Amino acid sequence: MQADAVAAALAQAHRSEWAFVLSATVRVAGDLDVAEECAQEAYVSALQAWTRDGVPERPGAWLTTAARNQALDRLRREVTLRRKLPLLVEPATVDPHDPADLDWPDAAVPDDRLRLVFTCCHPTLAPEARVALTLRLVCGVPTPDVARAFLVSEPTMAARITRAKKKISEARIPYRVPGRAELPERLDSVLTAVHLLFSTGHTAGEGDALVREELCDRALHLARTLAALLPEQAETRGLLGLLLLTDARRATRTDEQGRLLLLADQDRTRWDQRAILEGLTVTAGALASGPPGRFTLQAAIAGVHAMAPSLEQTDWPRVVHLYDRLLAVWNTPVVALNRAAAVAFADGPAAALPLLDELATDPRLADYPYLPATRADLLRRLGDAAGAAQSYRRAMKLTANAAERAFLEQRLAEVSRAAGAEPAPG
């Protein structure tokens, strides 16, 4: 078997089967760390075995069997050496005494990864730890990328993940899908995890690949599964709508050279109309289901953009209005920054600058590259080339994304030329 073909099959199996392999191995290993190691060893042993024997018909089943056998071997070897409490694996997800659970059989959960997702998102874990664990364990996202998604350093994130894993085993957080009665309150952190997974794929923080399609696809798959499992929870459909409407722009976010394209410069004729149609339909359904939550409102904003023929012809007052409603249910500095960018289109860049001044005092945005990048864009539009150049340099210093840095460099060169042609103001 050709090494290239085996490597490609392995990469594909990692993308599509990692969570399946890991979540099945956790049951045997009784320990998240051990299960992770066994799953990794299974992928390593697959390289040799598949090169020798060919890629198996069902790579996921092959890898799961290999990982579970690794776990069993370890259990036999280490039975006297075990120093950690085993993870509490609950086979039953149904409480036979709870009437609400009677129509909620285990078979209704088609995706075993959900058990892992709900354990990772347990309410007794810190909110940041829940999402981080989901990204790390369910999706196999590398710790540095998880750190970037949360705007914290890599050692901080590594410590956070280790601490959370320790609490799961020592405090005996059960490895199970919650019963229907507890599901709604557990849902928000799960949806957040799936959304951040998508964002990590959509704008990979580091490296040259701006779009990590497999992460986006996995997030979409999880969002679809959640929407199918909990259709009465409108936010599951809100999240699915948001991901579909954002993902519809995937092909147009960069040019042929991989450089970032802003909404203004994207070729709207290449947006995925099928994804937009499905996204709008799903979002409309969520909006009609009662007071919208934060995912539904974000989907509604994405829907306004998806329907606009151009940046100029976008219904910006409606976008600002939706951001106002979003801030009311989800008051974060990043939402406030996005609202300010919308205000710049609705009422002009000068109206948005004071909003950015206010946000600049928020320590949570101190290292956030989109704050100086937004300021640079506003100053550029106002003709302040020198001020724009300064903000572009600041943004370049903060971003680790090659495509974003290339974009900022290009804009910096443009405003620097403009500043050279005319005397700098002040």
Place this chain on the structure above:
Amino acid sequence: MAKYAILIYEDPAFYANISPEAWPAVVDAHSKFVEQVFALGGSLAGGEALAPPTTATTIKGGGTVTDGPFVETKEALNGIYVVEARDLDHAVEIAKLCPAPAPGGGVEVRPVVDPTTNPF
């Protein structure tokens, strides 16, 4: 089943100033809690109320003996239960019913270490 400690943190002033009429209600609340632990499928492995921190004596490394609690806080450890529960979900379900009537009070759930394992 695993053991969990339920640590009750409350402002000791609440009990120092409590009226004689209000006291039986506190005792009743704890009796009721003990019944509820069993009703929820858990069991009680121990529990004591502690005298206020003003009665505490602290001995730090080196053997220096001082008057008062180890750490001065508004809410102090005033009592402890040890319960047996299936998992953390079960322990939290039980702990939510544990009385801590003083304003600003609450309880903390901590797994009890199984001596054959290393939680650190």
